[in-house]
Amino acid sequence: MSRLPFYLLTGLLIVAGIALSIHRHVEFEVPWTPGEKRQVWEVEAQVDFVGQGDPVIVDMALPGPQQGYRLLTENTASSGFGLSFLEDERGRRAQWSIREASGPQQLYYSAQMLVAPQAKRPDTPPPKLKKLVWEPPFDAAAKQVIERAHQRSADAYTFARELIRDFTGDRQGENVRLLLTQFEQVPLLVKLLNEAGVHARQVSGLLLEDGRRRQSLTSWLQVYNAKGDWVLFNPYTGEQGRPENLLLWEDRGEAVLDVEGGSNSRVYFSMIEHNQPAAAAVRNQLSNDTLLNFSIHSLPLEDQALFQTILLIPIGALMVVFLRVLVGIKTSGTFMPVLIALAFIQTTLLTGLIGFLLVVAVGLVIRNYLSYLNLLLVARVSAVIITVIAIIAIFSVLSYRFGLNAGLTITFFPMIILAWTIERMSILWEEEGPKEVLIQGGGSLLTAVLAYLAMNNPWVRHITFNFLGVQLILLALILLLGNYTGYRLLELKRFKPVTES
Structure with missing residues (x-):
């Protein structure tokens, strides 16, 4: 029979597991190794205004998805105010409201922004250009400024750069100076670009510097080209591109702060940088899993801890x-060593070994007595289970009395499995003798210890918990090992005389 379908299946499992793991690392920035750190900026916005005794509505722009940063958490402090988070064509906004406010008022909004180089801003098509109306003599001046920059440009980006340069230094002509008497520079640049048929808008950004307080937003220029990209320009130097430390707070060309029913409104920003474990930094984004981003991070923390084991x-x-098929180690029960290894994780290795040996040794003595009673199998195993529970209870009490708190963790041992292990070893002693009991018992204990060392490795725990695609790779490896029909390593000793002769 052809083994091709089998190898295709295992190969498909390995490729799928690797692909899912790489996708999770690249797309959702889950780290490969435990203990990695991520840079996080905590930014606080303080809104000040003076209430006039009337109903108040405060509408403030909030940072949305953008290149280089991802929102982790956000919190507000607004005593007595109602709060709603809105999201529409104007972007993400927070809206506070109150029936009556008098005197100085303060509202707070804080956000944790993860530095994420892979994060991208979703595509937003530009709105339809509106027909602009210029009053004389500004209409003629605007036309000449546009024509001058247009002659020295080739596309929307070069046109924006040349137009900005005409507003700086010695290149600032009479037409530009005339326009600046009526308009502010950044809104004027947006208006000139729109007049020339180029989609542009004014956005507000925050330059991040660790430990800064009472900072204000700065104005930037975004220009849209035929390829569907929004590109950022410094409206005062013409420099193209987004600085690494720039966080766009408002990117739809709307007002950052709008207060109805108050006066003297302003917003200040404070910021601080810190590092935190990568697992905690990306937990928020992983909690909103889709089918393609399948993970257990969407479960409650108690269930996550259970699945981690x-x-x-x-x-x-x-x-x-591996140990049974390739090495040839004999164990008492097929996967009993795995359950014992899980108990070792809870008890620590030394405490678990001592507890396991004590319980099994005492259990074998009691089981030896039960064999003289000629009980049926079900009754005998049930009696062994009750005996194991009693042994564990006695050892726990004695360890507590002697101040050995580590002995209390012996309760993590699977009692049913221990009872069946004692039953199997007792029957094996009667049929094969104590040597075979030592071989299988020692093999079980060695396998449990090696499984514990593999399962308790921090790298293994991190990879298996965060990359579920690894489970497909493990399945493929087990299938490949299950297809092995050659000699085991320990069997080579049986054939050594043949090779010597």
Whole structure:
């Protein structure tokens, strides 16, 4: 029978597991190694205004999805005010409201922004250009300024650069100076670009510097080209591109702050930089999993902790298959060592080994007595289970009395599995003798220790918990090992005399 379908299946599992893991790392920035740090900026906006005793509505722009940054968390402090988060064609905005406000008022909004180089701003098509009306003599001046920059440009970006340069230094002509008497520079540049048929808008950004307080937003120019890209320009130097430390706070060309029912409104920003573990930094984005971003981070934390242990079982299963199929180690029960290894994770290795040996040794003595009673199998195993529970309870009480708190963790051992292990070893002692019991018991304990060392590795715990595609790779490896029909390493000793002769 052809083995091609089998190898195609295992190859497909490995490729799928690797692809899912790489997609998770690249798209959602889940780190490959534990302990990695991520740069996070905590930015606080303070809104000040004076209430006039009337109903008040405060509308403030909020940072949205953008290149280089991803929103982690956001919080507000607004005593007595109602609060709503809105999202429409104007972008993300916070709206505070109150029936009556008098005197100085302060509102706070804070956000944690993760520095994420892979983050991108979603495509937003520009709005339809509106017909502009210029009053004389500004209409003639605007036309001449546009024509002059247009002759020295080739596309929307070069036109924007040349137009900005005509507003700086010695290149500032009489027409520009005339227009500046009526308009501010950034809104004027937007108006001139729109007049020339180029989509442009004024946006507001915050230059991030660690430890700065009472900072204001700066104005920037965004220009849209035929390829569908918005590109940022410094409206005072003509420099193209977004600085690395620029956080766009408002990117739709709308007002940053709008206060109805108050006066003297202004907004200040404070910021601080800190690093935090990458796992915590990306947990917020992973909690909104889709089918393609399947993970267990969307579950409650209690269930996540449970699955963190469950996802280690395939590692132990792979270790058992390797040791039994390739090495030839005998164990008492197929996957009993995996469950014992899970108990070792809870108890620590030394405490678990001592507890396991004590329980099994005492259990074998009691099981030896039960064999003289000629009980049926079900009754005998049930009696062993009750005996194991009693042994564990006695050891826990004694360890507590002697101040050995580590002994209390012996309760993590799977009692049913221990009872069946004692039953199997007792029958094996009667049928094969104590040597076979030592071989299988020692093999089980060695396999459990090696499985524990593999499962308790911080790298393994991190990879299995954060990259579910690894489970497909483990499945493929187990299938490949299960297809092995050659000699085991320990069997080579049996054939050594043949090779010598």
